[in-house]
Amino acid sequence: MKLLKKFYKNKKVLITGATGFKGAWLSLWLKILGAKVYAIGYSPNKNKKLFFSLNLQKKIKIKTLDIRNYKKLKLFIQKIKPELIFHMAAQPLILDGYKKPYFTYEVNTLGTLNILEASRNVRSIKSLICVTSDKCYESNYSTIGFKENDKLGGIDPYSGSKASAEIIINTYFKSYFGKEIKFGIASARAGNVIGGGDQSPNRLIPDLVNSLNKNKKIILRNPDFNRPWQHVLEPLYGYLILGINLYKFPKKFSGPWNFGTEKNTVTSVLKIVKIAIKKWGYGELKIRRNKKIYEQTNLQLNIDKAKKILKWKPKYKIKESVELTIDWYKKVIRKKYTPEQITKKNILEYMNSK
Numbered sequence: 297m298k299l300l301k302k303f304y305k306n307k308k309v310l311i312t313g314a315t316g317f318k319g320a321w322l323s324l325w326l327k328i329l330g331a332k333v334y335a336i337g338y339s340p341n342k343n344k345k346l347f348f349s350l351n352l353q354k355k356i357k358i359k360t361l362d363i364r365n366y367k368k369l370k371l372f373i374q375k376i377k378p379e380l381i382f383h384m385a386a387q388p389l390i391l392d393g394y395k396k397p398y399f400t401y402e403v404n405t406l407g408t409l410n411i412l413e414a415s416r417n418v419r420s421i422k423s424l425i426c427v428t429s430d431k432c433y434e435s436n437y438s439t440i441g442f443k444e445n446d447k448l449g450g451i452d453p454y455s456g457s458k459a460s461a462e463i464i465i466n467t468y469f470k471s472y473f474g475k476e477i478k479f480g481i482a483s484a485r486a487g488n489v490i491g492g493g494d495q496s497p498n499r500l501i502p503d504l505v506n507s508l509n510k511n512k513k514i515i516l517r518n519p520d521f522n523r524p525w526q527h528v529l530e531p532l533y534g535y536l537i538l539g540i541n542l543y544k545f546p547k548k549f550s551g552p553w554n555f556g557t558e559k560n561t562v563t564s565v566l567k568i569v570k571i572a573i574k575k576w577g578y579g580e581l582k583i584r585r586n587k588k589i590y591e592q593t594n595l596q597l598n599i600d601k602a603k604k605i606l607k608w609k610p611k612y613k614i615k616e617s618v619e620l621t622i623d624w625y626k627k628v629i630r631k632k633y634t635p636e637q638i639t640k641k642n643i644l645e646y647m648n649s650k
């Protein structure tokens with residue numbers, strides 16, 4: 297972690313999607329590391345509550361901008377001249393992807409194209425990390441774990457939009473690196489992320505905490521789905537290490553990276569909920585299966601590349617990640633900590649853990 301502090305101090309970093317769940321955590325972490333953080337967010341976003349409750353509007357320079365607007369995006373990037381960009385802005389929900397496929401493709405695919413194109417001739421940039429998803433792989437019902445060079449695919453619009461973004465990212469690197477693009481370009485594929493403060497509807501933890509808090513039954517639509525659940529700090533740590541390496545060795549570290557969980561640690565929705573109820577202290581659940589909408593039943597990422605080359609590895613076991621997440625909500629709801637205090641505490645403890 298000393299390396300993170302040394303490297304990011306005073307670095308100019310742009311985060312797109314900073315008002316989102318992962319964006320808010322990354323913004324605070326980068327502030328703690330001493331970076332100069334610039335951010336792009338978009339108003340209609342449920343998670344911006346976390347952003348404001350972390351008081352990030354006072355700590356970083358935020359511009360409300362739609363990444364679909366190429367002209368405005370380009371002007372902003374040219375004006376601030378960032379050294380590193382973490383592109384996380386997206387429509388990130390599978391269910392919303394089914395409801396609004398065109399919008400999902402516009403934001404996730406065209407939005408990523410806009411980021412790449414707007415960055416193309418900007419000399420200040422050294423690292424560009426585009427966050428896509430573990431859902432970008434072609435579904436094969438395998439439990440072995442997708443490797444970075446496995447086939448891209450996607451049955452639903454969200455997954456397809458992220459797979460399409462991956463193809464665009466790869467073509468920009470292959471076509472322009474060493475010419476108009478002197479910086480490293482990587483894509484980061486992480487698993488199902490949990491942590492305090494997520495407000496997105498139809499995500500397991502926010503729905504679960506809402507029910508627990510209101511003393512309502514927890515409704516599970518897919519109890520047997522297995523996912524690589526991970527605490528939000530795990531992939532963010534991966535992105536931060538990748539950012540440093542891309543900055544120093546752009547060619548070597550460009551390309552796709554999986555930041556998932558250790559082998560054989562995918563966990564069912566039901567198990568996650570049981571750990572959460574135990575940590576909360578009480579709660580009842582009801583299963584109401586949802587067969588109308590397709591989602592992969594098993595999803596596992598192979599993380600050997602990041603472990604071997606980046607020396608990154610997950611620090612928390614799944615039980616710890618769920619407990620840490622539930623503890624965040626419990627402490628905030630019961631007013632033991634403010635969101636800012638507990639998020640900072642989680643970040644500092646993560647940095648000090650082995």
Ligand SMILES: NC(=O)c1ccc[n+]([C@@H]2O[C@H](COP(=O)([O-])OP(=O)(O)OC[C@H]3O[C@@H](n4cnc5c(N)ncnc54)[C@H](O)[C@@H]3O)[C@@H](O)[C@H]2O)c1
Pocket residue numbers: 312313314315316317318319336337338339340341343361362363364383384385386387388403407427428429430486487488489490496
């Ligand atoms: N949370 C997860 O479990 C998970 C898993 C895999 C991948 N991801 C990816 O990680 C990234 C962040 O996800 P999140 O969970 O923080 O999502 P989120 O919904 O909490 O945040 C999304 C962010 O993108 C911004 N945004 C959306 N549309 C925009 C637009 N048109 N212009 C500018 N900004 C726009 C929102 O304002 C918000 O800041 C996304 O790319 C998502 O696909 C998330």
